[in-house]
Amino acid sequence: MSDWSALPGRTNRRTTRRRAAVPVRRAVLATGAAAAALALTACGSGGTSGGSADTKFVAGTGGIDTAERGDRQPLPAITGTTIDGKKLDLSDYQGKVLVLNVWGSWCPPCRAEMPHLVKVAKDTKADGVEFVGINTRDSSKPPAQKFEKEFAVPYPSLYDPMGKLMLRFPAGSLNPKAIPSTVIVDREGRIAARALKALGEDELRKTLEPLIAEK
Structure with a gap:
């Protein structure tokens, strides 16, 4: 039996459609490259990092990376609008130990860790520790606002639906990428530690203690 699509004058419609789709697929991939980099999440397929002579940070066995005091890189300039519509500039936290947590209302590990973050935030405020959230990949504010209300989050969160604020961290630093x-x-104002996972209360306190003690 002859292959109908191979006869003279015939065009394989499946092949034509497949070839026509390639440029579109490539365009979509190129447009979403930055977002894809942030899609390596604990809610999906998170990753781990390792220390090296170039990055000058040490990969912790528990998934928390740290940098020695002399090797820390400065926090990039990060400003924006909170979920409640207020302006926020992280440079205002200079002189404080700042805990910056990236979360999404759609993310189960974020829900699991939030009670621990809330408790530690309240307990360490008198020690000069401040917390700020970065809400990302929530396409609108109401789900994020509902999340904050549900967990009685006592600190503000910048609204960053496209993950642009996360991309301001320099490559090779202890940048958030999950x-x-x-x-x-x-x-x-220098980055001292990073966790690419949901944190428990005890490990968060353990990480904060030496930074609180620094003068």
Whole structure:
């Protein structure tokens, strides 16, 4: 039996459609490259990081990476609008130990860790520790607002639906590249630690203690 699509004058419609779709697929991939980089989430397929002479941070066995005091990179300039519509500039937290948590209302690990973050935020405020969230990949504010109300989150969160604020962190630094991620900044505004996973209360306190003690 002859192959109908191979006869003279015939065009394989499936092949034509497949070839026509390639440029569109490539365009979609190119447009979403930045978003794809942030899609490596604990809610999906999270990753781990390792320390090296170039990055100058040490990969912790528990998934928390740290940098020695002399090797810390400065927190990039990050400003924006909170979920409640207020302006926020992270440079205002200079002199405080800053815990910066990246979360999404759609993310189960974010829901699991939030009670721990809330408790530690309340307990350490008197020690000069401040918390700020970065809400990402929520296409509208109501789900994020509902999330904050449900967990009685006592600190503000920047609204960053496209993940643009996360891309401001320099490559090779202790940058947030998963959801959830937690970045801890020392009193001098330098990145001291990072977790690419949901944190428990005890490990968060353990990470904060030496930074609180720094003068």
